[in-house]
Amino acid sequence: MDVYVRPGTSFWYLSQLFSIPLRLIIDSNRDIDSEYLSVGQRLKVPGYVTVSYDIKHGDSLWLIAQRNNLPVESLYLINPTLNSNVLQVGQSIRIPRRVTSPFVNGKQNYDYNQMMNDIWKLIAVYPFMRMTNIGTSVLGKNIPELVIGNGSKGIHYNASFHANEWITTAVLMTFLNDYLLSLTNQNSIRGLSTFPYYLQAMLSVVPMVNPDGVDLVINGAEEDAPWRDQVIEWNNGKADFSNWKANINGIDLNDQFPANWDVERARNPKTPGPRDYGDEAPLTQPEAIALDELTRRRDYARVLAFHTQGEVIYWGYQNMEPPESETLVNEFCKVSGYEPVKTLESYAGYKDCFIQDWRRPGFTVELGSGQNPLPLAQFEEIYEKALGVCLAGLYM
Numbered sequence: 001m002d003v004y005v006r007p008g009t010s011f012w013y014l015s016q017l018f019s020i021p022l023r024l025i026i027d028s029n030r031d032i033d034s035e036y037l038s039v040g041q042r043l044k045v046p047g048y049v050t051v052s053y054d055i056k057h058g059d060s061l062w063l064i065a066q067r068n069n070l071p072v073e074s075l076y077l078i079n080p081t082l083n084s085n086v087l088q089v090g091q092s093i094r095i096p097r098r099v100t101s102p103f104v105n106g107k108q109n110y111d112y113n114q115m116m117n118d119i120w121k122l123i124a125v126y127p128f129m130r131m132t133n134i135g136t137s138v139l140g141k142n143i144p145e146l147v148i149g150n151g152s153k154g155i156h157y158n159a160s161f162h163a164n165e166w167i168t169t170a171v172l173m174t175f176l177n178d179y180l181l182s183l184t185n186q187n188s189i190r191g192l193s194t195f196p197y198y199l200q201a202m203l204s205v206v207p208m209v210n211p212d213g214v215d216l217v218i219n220g221a222e223e224d225a226p227w228r229d230q231v232i233e234w235n236n237g238k239a240d241f242s243n244w245k246a247n248i249n250g251i252d253l254n255d256q257f258p259a260n261w262d263v264e265r266a267r268n269p270k271t272p273g274p275r276d277y278g279d280e281a282p283l284t285q286p287e288a289i290a291l292d293e294l295t296r297r298r299d300y301a302r303v304l305a306f307h308t309q310g311e312v313i314y315w316g317y318q319n320m321e322p323p324e325s326e327t328l329v330n331e332f333c334k335v336s337g338y339e340p341v342k343t344l345e346s347y348a349g350y351k352d353c354f355i356q357d358w359r360r361p362g363f364t365v366e367l368g369s370g371q372n373p374l375p376l377a378q379f380e381e382i383y384e385k386a387l388g389v390c391l392a393g394l395y396m
């Protein structure tokens, strides 16, 4: 919500008036020097939207504020030209409204457009969340990273490395919305107050690593797309892409990382297709490169890559993981009911490479059980279990 500075307005004053933590007000106005506010200057207050209201006969600002449980001052802050002496019947004013329920509905076919629409809505209401584009997909879609928090401990979550595991994107977007809501309303989630996490951690989320693949699975190959015939051929002639895990080049992005890449290659398919082909060299695909560069740049303390399915959490790689990994995985499994699995005959994955290069905790979290793509009917159950892991990833 935009407000306009009046004489005496400060970040602290806004924080008190709207009952929003001061840190969130400061972080929503990063480009603004709080020492030098000028009257009429626009500031952002997170956790609110405004609604339009037409003045009725007998209204006064005091009555309107009273009815909406707001201080009168809040009406002046969002209606900079308002003059209480010349209120006219029929005149439209804006009224602030606290956001107390989520916008994101994860229980739907969650394609790239849906995600981007939700991201723009979240950023508008929660401007302390930052978005950067970490790269572009083969078909030119921006791959967003969302960052929440002011702490020094970098924690990274990603989803939809694999196209037909797109429900993981819906889960992480739902989690982001719940986390943001709890921060502005200072509500706890499962008895945990989340504001300390905001101060300690810098949560980085790449909710859709493989946007071209996700759209292919959900929406099919567009009739007029130049790549349509090729992907159908790689898909054994089928126009149903439910089994497709790869990116649009038929390359499995989670077989693209330089962690025993040769070993993985030796036993995997040698040509592009729906799954498991890691190309002729590691890190050739823009989506994998974007994640690799992001991870090198950000110095994360830990990473969690969300996949489906199996209700297991893989936490080891060649005994290179630190002892902390086991402590963490035990907590993740305690809160989700999932099973910890130390090693898996798998190489060249994102978490493998993270453990190898950084000797820090990296996890592959396999949400849900059944056959991919998991049915949306399972969404609530999957989310309940994933929520425990997402929170533990922040507080541990």
Ligand SMILES: [Zn+2]
Pocket: 161, 162, 165, 254, 307, 308
């Ligand atoms: Zn997967």
